[in-house]
Amino acid sequence: MPNTRRKFERPLGERPYKKLFIIAVEDKVKEPHYYQIFNNLYPQSVVHVKCLKGTTESSPAGVLKRMESHLKREGLKPSDEAWVVVDKDNWRDDQLVLLYNWSQTRDNYHFALSNPKFEYWLLLHFEDGKGVTTVQECDKRLKKHIPKYGSSYDFSVITKEYINIAVERAKKRDDPPCKDWPRNFGVTTVYRLVEKIALSGKAKRSKS
Numbered sequence: 001m002p003n004t005r006r007k008f009e010r011p012l013g014e015r016p017y018k019k020l021f022i023i024a025v026e027d028k029v030k031e032p033h034y035y036q037i038f039n040n041l042y043p044q045s046v047v048h049v050k051c052l053k054g055t056t057e058s059s060p061a062g063v064l065k066r067m068e069s070h071l072k073r074e075g076l077k078p079s080d081e082a083w084v085v086v087d088k089d090n091w092r093d094d095q096l097v098l099l100y101n102w103s104q105t106r107d108n109y110h111f112a113l114s115n116p117k118f119e120y121w122l123l124l125h126f127e128d129g130k131g132v133t134t135v136q137e138c139d140k141r142l143k144k145h146i147p148k149y150g151s152s153y154d155f156s157v158i159t160k161e162y163i164n165i166a167v168e169r170a171k172k173r174d175d176p177p178c179k180d181w182p183r184n185f186g187v188t189t190v191y192r193l194v195e196k197i198a199l200s201g202k203a204k205r206s207k208s
Contacts, residue, residue, distance in 0.1 A: 018048040019200050020080040023193070024067035025051060026058040026087060031118060033153040041160055042201030049197060060086055060095045064102055076108065083110045083193050087117035088182070100180045113181040114188035121190045122146075124166040125158055129173065132186055163198060167191045 025031040032051040039049055052066050063084050076082055084099050096113070103111035114121045116135050119142050123129050126145040132138050143149050146157065170191035174182065182189060 018046050021049045022082045023051045024063050024084045027054045030153045045201045047200035081108045085112045088115035112189045112193050115182040121188045124169040125162040167195050
């Protein structure tokens, strides 16, 4: 008789589960490309990042709706985390408080914001961000480090070392740490998400 045993059994002793970070963002391209680098930097770890791409509904309410729809379909294990991540832009406090209030409903729900926008977080990978007072200046200085930024979103230049430096720079600017979201220009709490991913990413898949 032919051998009908299944060929795709999981190798004995390998732990299949990875801690999952679900991230809902405004943008369709740049932020999903950025968060994908963590899966590339930590391929053998026990963490996996899944970024929900933005749509035409880029408002805080739209981002939250996208997250809630995903969680309703897929659920979320207590050990996993869900993050809504937006830019300050011109959003009003009454729009942002929706995200903050949602983040307070469960221990594994979180909210991060960059003021003025995500590009400021990216800039901190390369410099301390001092003296940036406008959105235009932020973009101009970022392009010194990623010249094609805007026409493409290749983040292969970003290494673990750059990420660790960005986290430390962002911490210094978020002092004292804000309780809800950054009110001041040049502050981002994205480091809180990235630090958690990086710490989880350092854990290796265990053997039973």
